[in-house]
Amino acid sequence: MLFKDIPIRQKLMRIILLISGIILFVISVVFFIYEFNAYRRNTAQKLSILGKVIATNSTAALAFDDKEAAYEILLALKAEPHIIAAALYDKHGNIFVVYPDSLAGEHFPAAPGNNVFHFEGGFLQGFQKVNEGGRHMGTLFLKSDLEGMYQRFSLFGITILSVIVISLLLVYILSNIFQKVISKPILTLSSIAKEISEKHDYSVRAVKSGNDELGSLTDSFNEMIDEIQKLQRELEQKVKDRTEKLETANKELEAFSYSVSHDLRAPLRAINGYSNMLWDRYQHVFDKEGIRLFNRIGENAKNMGMLIDDLLEFSRLGRKEICKAPADMTELAEISLQEINTSIKHNATIKIGQLHPANVDSIMMKQVLINLLSNAIKYSSKTEKPEIAVKSVISGNEIIYSISDNGVGFNTQYIDKLFGVFQRLHLQSEFEGTGVGLALVKRIINKHGGKVWATGELNKGATFSFSLHA
Amino acid sequence: MENLPVEILLIEDNIDDAELTIHALKKKNLGNNLIHLKDGEEALEFLYATGKYAGRNLNLQPRMILLDLKMPKLNGMEVLEKVKTEPSTKKIPVVILTSSREDPDLRRCYELGANSYIVKPVDFESFVNAVAELGLYWIILNQIPGQENRGK
Numbered sequence: 001m002l003f004k005d006i007p008i009r010q011k012l013m014r015i016i017l018l019i020s021g022i023i024l025f026v027i028s029v030v031f032f033i034y035e036f037n038a039y040r041r042n043t044a045q046k047l048s049i050l051g052k053v054i055a056t057n058s059t060a061a062l063a064f065d066d067k068e069a070a071y072e073i074l075l076a077l078k079a080e081p082h083i084i085a086a087a088l089y090d091k092h093g094n095i096f097v098v099y100p101d102s103l104a105g106e107h108f109p110a111a112p113g114n115n116v117f118h119f120e121g122g123f124l125q126g127f128q129k130v131n132e133g134g135r136h137m138g139t140l141f142l143k144s145d146l147e148g149m150y151q152r153f154s155l156f157g158i159t160i161l162s163v164i165v166i167s168l169l170l171v172y173i174l175s176n177i178f179q180k181v182i183s184k185p186i187l188t189l190s191s192i193a194k195e196i197s198e199k200h201d202y203s204v205r206a207v208k209s210g211n212d213e214l215g216s217l218t219d220s221f222n223e224m225i226d227e228i229q230k231l232q233r234e235l236e237q238k239v240k241d242r243t244e245k246l247e248t249a250n251k252e253l254e255a256f257s258y259s260v261s262h263d264l265r266a267p268l269r270a271i272n273g274y275s276n277m278l279w280d281r282y283q284h285v286f287d288k289e290g291i292r293l294f295n296r297i298g299e300n301a302k303n304m305g306m307l308i309d310d311l312l313e314f315s316r317l318g319r320k321e322i323c324k325a326p327a328d329m330t331e332l333a334e335i336s337l338q339e340i341n342t343s344i345k346h347n348a349t350i351k352i353g354q355l356h357p358a359n360v361d362s363i364m365m366k367q368v369l370i371n372l373l374s375n376a377i378k379y380s381s382k383t384e385k386p387e388i389a390v391k392s393v394i395s396g397n398e399i400i401y402s403i404s405d406n407g408v409g410f411n412t413q414y415i416d417k418l419f420g421v422f423q424r425l426h427l428q429s430e431f432e433g434t435g436v437g438l439a440l441v442k443r444i445i446n447k448h449g450g451k452v453w454a455t456g457e458l459n460k461g462a463t464f465s466f467s468l469h470a
Numbered sequence: 471m472e473n474l475p476v477e478i479l480l481i482e483d484n485i486d487d488a489e490l491t492i493h494a495l496k497k498k499n500l501g502n503n504l505i506h507l508k509d510g511e512e513a514l515e516f517l518y519a520t521g522k523y524a525g526r527n528l529n530l531q532p533r534m535i536l537l538d539l540k541m542p543k544l545n546g547m548e549v550l551e552k553v554k555t556e557p558s559t560k561k562i563p564v565v566i567l568t569s570s571r572e573d574p575d576l577r578r579c580y581e582l583g584a585n586s587y588i589v590k591p592v593d594f595e596s597f598v599n600a601v602a603e604l605g606l607y608w609i610i611l612n613q614i615p616g617q618e619n620r621g622k
Contacts, residue, residue: 262569266484269590269597273490276594280497305593 009183016175017168024167028160035156039149044117044124047144050080051117051128055140058088059132065090067097074099077142084123085143091136112139122146185209189221202229257315264308271301303428310436314421317440322361322447329355329401332362333390336369346377348386348405355392356399358468364444371437372403372464378431379462380407398450399470404463409456418454441466477503477609479532481513481549482567483541487590491536491567491601494594498602500609505532510544513537514552517559528558534608535564536588539575547575547582554583563608 061070070088077083086099089112117126125143192206202225208218275298333352380386383406392401410425417423421439445452445466456462482488488506495501507513515521519528539546553559566579566587586604591597
């Protein structure tokens, strides 16, 4: 995981640990370098002092050429185990006596040099002149290993490392406690923001932890939520108001169309009734033209009755809730056809294919099928061999049902008018109808979330299709 | 007139509908002893012999009431409720006249005790038949207990 993606708590902890670690490391290194240099200088100084002491002690032995006494003096170096080699040269520069005596001559410089004590090849070594009252008596050579220094520094290193580890552990524990001062208000804010976005509960507020930047962030956050809550309330109220208005308007419109249809029936009933009474009582005085005119009145009254019935049906549909359930569309089409056959006489060959089942309101869907089938029958009735086919295909996530006929078709120029209320493409004298059937079909299919369309050509038949969710 | 036996009481505010109904009944020889009243208030005065019908013989109640729902003043439903709760009239069959079988008031009418209903069709012929069928059923075939002697 990238650093920017880890939780803020861990970020804080890691930053604190990293900074503490770096500081501890730098301090340790500086301290170590200082200590290293100081110790080296100190060790060289100590050896130099030892050299001076031994040089002073060995003047007599050199003066009297007493090798045994000189060796005894060098033997005192046993107390200092890090001295691994020592030698005395006489005033001519020849080796006088060596320590330890087991060491061969080649381990010592052939002639005394002038070098003071210095570090060379992992050893500390050097020469010390032996003088007596200004007279050069000889030279002392001392060689010390650095084991002592190494031991000291490894101990020092272990100590530093332990201090670093313990410090970091302490830093970890303390930062874990103190990072909460910063991270807790942030985490609280973040969890409240999450809660609000998940539950859409805008009544929640964050509690301020102090007057720092996080405190003012909390204030801003709360103000923002206030604003959102206000806006949301306003929006809800607006939606409620609009819905209420819309519902009222809708109800008024329905009541209007319902009562219009209702009240239109009363005078029509009277026209019909009185015509009948007129016929009953006075038919004997009508001549041929009188009878024709009388029949025209009767037919128009009948048409108006049909119009009102269809309009009533159309407005009733607007109020009706659809009630969807899985339905066998083939069976529905067959039932619809049977119903048509009982009321309309026709000689059309109707083929109902195997239709895909769909989730529909069966009563409404039957109305759709009856309307489309009776339309197909009506508009193909003047063809010599009327043929009608009902099919369905799956297209993507939709099922498309189609009803095709080989009837009079329609001029595609007027395709927009097909599904409008009271829109007709044929004369009443050619084909009877009110112009509500297809509008009803469209309304029902739209209620199911589908679409209706038609294709056709004048005198070559028409296909009416509608889609439903698969 | 008040003392003649009444076969049918027609309560209907629309004079056209009333005339057509009467014509339909007469066509089937059912409208001889018919009284037509134009609103609910008058109907109740008639049925309970109050107001201008005070003193009417209460033993001579109609054998059937044809009741329109939409009327000024007291509407059909209020008349129905009164008729079906009063012991003296609750046995009289009441047939509702309505413009549509979708009328939301129809269900309420049944709950109140309406015996049947007729949808006033635009087609006069079927109206005549519907009225005649119901008239025959309620007046001639359906004998109300305690009224066996009448109508013979």
